[in-house]
Amino acid sequence: MPAAAALLGAVLAAAAPARAQPAAAAEWPDRPVRWVLPYAAGGPTDLIARILADRLSQRLPHRVVVENRSGAGGSIGAGLVARAAPDGSTFLFTNNGHVVLRPLYPSIDFDPEGDFAAVSIIAESPMVLLVPPNAPWRTVAEFVAAARAAPGRLTYGSTGGGGVLQLVSLLFIRSAGIELQEVAYRGSGPAVQDLAAGRLDMLYDAGLTGFGLARGGQARALAVSAPRRSPVMPDVPTIVEAGYPDATFAVFQVVLAPARTPGAVVERMSREIAAVLREPAIRERLEELGAERVVGSTPAEAAEVMARETPRWARILAEAGVRQQR
Structure with missing residues (x-):
């Protein structure tokens, strides 16, 4: 019996790790x-x-x-x-x-x-390229021209650390061949406030939020980062139409x-x-x-x-x- 008990214990011990995982999808979760x-x-x-x-x-x-x-x-x-x-x-x-x-x-x-x-x-989900509501730029081309005329003077909002706001902004900056100054925020809320007040020159925001800001007069939407126009605001051109197909982002x-x-x-x-x-x-x-x-x-x-x-x-x-x- 002691030998049999020892054998049984060994078998159970060997089976224990397997029991930590579902044997099949039917047993999960x-x-x-x-x-x-x-x-x-x-x-x-x-x-x-x-x-x-x-x-x-x-x-x-x-x-x-x-x-x-x-x-x-x-x-x-x-x-x-x-x-x-x-x-x-x-x-x-x-x-x-x-x-x-x-x-x-x-x-x-x-x-x-x-x-x-x-x-x-x-x-x-696409992102929307936004500028202040009273900014002089009404197209992506106008914004890019202004950025090229004053390298490093215009600003863009970011949450840094590899967040999506930083990623999509870097993609556009790289594609357009411009230099912008990054302004880091703890969240998109303060960045939106600065954009609406004209203290920030450019901000990408999530599609639904960005379109809401544009409709509410808190920002001007210059482009959507998708290859196709959004049914939410079909009058806003795509970044591809603006001439930057490498800047598409979702x-x-x-x-x-x-x-x-x-x-x-x-x-x-x-x-x-x-x-x-x-x-x-x-x-x-x-x-x-x-x-x-x-x-x-x-x-x-x-x-x-x-x-x-x-x-x-x-x-x-x-x-x-x-x-x-x-």
Whole structure:
């Protein structure tokens, strides 16, 4: 009996690690699921995450809970997920900012590519190039001409640290071949106030918010960063029409899992997200937040996007001379 008991104990011990992971997607989730969002609450990415999490909580046997872990350009929340157990209980819900973590934060103790498995691209939203309502520039061409006439004199608003405001601005500056002075803000709210008051010369903002500012007389919209005009304000030209096709940009949300999360679980989460995104009521809510392309991609498609965007932005940041963060 002692030998048999020892053998049984060895078998159970060997089986314990396997029990920490769902054996198949059919058994997942076997506990609440946590979506770590590496940014503060209240932004478009946070709102989209909460809409999807609420609906998924109704579909799955356990709730999906959004947990905000902001700081250091998103690296704090991303690091938490990178180090989490790959058992299907923790995911990262983030945006474009993830692809610039390595070039901007070289001292982080995780690999933004190798430590994650792509699950799904959620949606894409354009940005709007704004200038003060009383500015003398009514077209992108006029703004670019003014910037070229006085290199480094005109300003643009940014939240720095590889945030989307900085990324889309750098893309336009690089494409137009101009030099602007960056003014860093803790959030887009103070930047909007300075733009409306004429203390800031240029600001990119999310599509829905940007169009709202233009309609309310707080800003003038010169272009939308998408290759097609927005149905929200079809009179605003695209950045392509303005002559800068290399400056097209869309904010995208993406769900990532810790590397080595079982493939069946990754696929199941991706399918559940896609099913929710096909619901008309959910699509309508996302479109109200400015999403112009609701995606719900497969893991393979999401991985392809991340693999393409990561080296692209590393190159853009290097060419722009953006300083590394400590």
